[in-house]
Amino acid sequence: MKICVLPGDGIGPEIVAQGLRVLDAVGEKFGRTFETTEALIGGAAIDAAGEPLPAETVAKCKDADAVLLGAVGGPKWDTIDPAIRPEKGLLGIRKALGLFANLRPAKLFPQLADACYLRPDIVARGLDVMVVRELTGGIYFGEPRFDGEKDGERFGYNTMTYYEHEIRRIAKLAFEAARKRSGRVCSVDKANVLDVSRVWREIVIDEHKNYADVELEHLYVDNAAMQLVRDPSQFDVIVTGNLFGDILSDEAAAITGSIGMLPSASLGAENPGLYEPIHGSAPDIAGQDKANPLATILSVSMMLRHAFDMAEEADCMEQAVEKTLEQGYRTGDIWQEGGKSVGCTAMADAVLANL
Ligand code: NAD
Numbered sequence: 176m177k178i179c180v181l182p183g184d185g186i187g188p189e190i191v192a193q194g195l196r197v198l199d200a201v202g203e204k205f206g207r208t209f210e211t212t213e214a215l216i217g218g219a220a221i222d223a224a225g226e227p228l229p230a231e232t233v234a235k236c237k238d239a240d241a242v243l244l245g246a247v248g249g250p251k252w253d254t255i256d257p258a259i260r261p262e263k264g265l266l267g268i269r270k271a272l273g274l275f276a277n278l279r280p281a282k283l284f285p286q287l288a289d290a291c292y293l294r295p296d297i298v299a300r301g302l303d304v305m306v307v308r309e310l311t312g313g314i315y316f317g318e319p320r321f322d323g324e325k326d327g328e329r330f331g332y333n334t335m336t337y338y339e340h341e342i343r344r345i346a347k348l349a350f351e352a353a354r355k356r357s358g359r360v361c362s363v364d365k366a367n368v369l370d371v372s373r374v375w376r377e378i379v380i381d382e383h384k385n386y387a388d389v390e391l392e393h394l395y396v397d398n399a400a401m402q403l404v405r406d407p408s409q410f411d412v413i414v415t416g417n418l419f420g421d422i423l424s425d426e427a428a429a430i431t432g433s434i435g436m437l438p439s440a441s442l443g444a445e446n447p448g449l450y451e452p453i454h455g456s457a458p459d460i461a462g463q464d465k466a467n468p469l470a471t472i473l474s475v476s477m478m479l480r481h482a483f484d485m486a487e488e489a490d491c492m493e494q495a496v497e498k499t500l501e502q503g504y505r506t507g508d509i510w511q512e513g514g515k516s517v518g519c520t521a522m523a524d525a526v527l528a529n530l
């Protein structure tokens with residue numbers, strides 16, 4: 176089992192190091208050996224090799240059975256040529272590996288109910304949403320795009336595009352996911368305004384004909400954003416395009432207590448999957464051992480489950496995380512009065528002790 180590790184920038188190397196410690200310990204406990212190799216991405220790759228996604232990184236990822244990523248980006252690279260920004264490295268590896276589906280499970284651990292920003296009676300109804308975000312299309316990749324001048328002033332645009340086949344495969348994946356959960360899919364679009372969204376909705380409805388046992392509803396994205404804070408318990412699987420999924424998943428993360436809690440799996444048809452927390456490089460706390468490593472540890476657990484079919488190992492990791500929260504360990508982002516204040520390393524220490 177070969178894992179290609181892409182630490183990246185900011186808190187990336189800190190959280191990935193903790194994720195790997197927990198992985199090693201799980202391996203030892205269950206008699207599994209994981210072979211890891213590291214590669215450059217993002218700002219770290221720009222600094223070392225002049226580009227955010229060196230060809231060697233893509234080759235190493237393709238050669239692995241799974242990829243574990245920290246985060247990319249930071250103020251140091253905010254003013255460089257946009258063509259080689261760190262974020263291009265992440266978008267590039269998703270595209271190069273054909274990772275069209277990003278699964279972002281937002282689950283509220285009962286131990287963190289008090290860390291949730293919503294009213295207790297709303298929290299009591301629970302939150303367990305799977306955001307299925309389309310990841311290699313939409314406005315992120317659409318052509319044409321432009322950043323320049325027109326009519327004597329600055330001018331720019333991007334294009335939101337979706338082909339039927341891109342919509343169909345993500346819809347299919349969402350319906351399949353719903354079958355293993357509560358059997359409900361909510362497709363989020365802006366079909367009252369955008370042509371591309373009307374195509375989205377039409378194809379989702381058509382693909383649904385193959386999944387009559389799954390309940391399908393549609394929401395406009397503005398309403399969906401509102402419903403997510405009004406009553407998140409109404410959602411099971413949310414399927415949506417690249418940009419809407421990016422935004423709604425950060426919103427869902429906040430409802431679980433912190434963005435530092437949410438893992439993700441980016442999956443395609445042929446290449447290994449990429450496992451990463453949904454948050455960024457958190458430049459404001461980087462290098463201070465303050466970051467919450469749980470999103471990364473839970474991403475490792477998603478990797479064990481999806482890439483290696485190791486359900487028992489994954490369950491063990493998740494139970495250790497729950498026990499750690501139960502014991503009151505809290506990083507700054509999920510801080511609660513009366514908790515045990517810990518940093519990144521000490522949080523992982525607690526998880527290790529609970530394995
Ligand atoms: P961010 O997610 O990095 O940070 C937002 C806020 O959440 C910050 O206050 C940060 O301290 C906090 N936070 C994030 N992760 C945390 C964790 N694990 N523990 C505790 N607190 C945490 O988003 P941003 O500030 O908008 O972006 C910073 C940089 O990260 C940018 O360069 C952006 O492009 C990049 N980014 C990368 C990814 C990725 O690599 N997947 C995702 C989002 C943003």
Ligand code: IPM
Pocket residue numbers: 248262265266421453455
């Ligand atoms: C994420 C990030 C990325 C995205 C950026 C850094 C390219 O926000 O993984 O959610 O927008 O997909």
Ligand code: MN
Pocket residue numbers: 421422425453
């Ligand atoms: Mn994001």
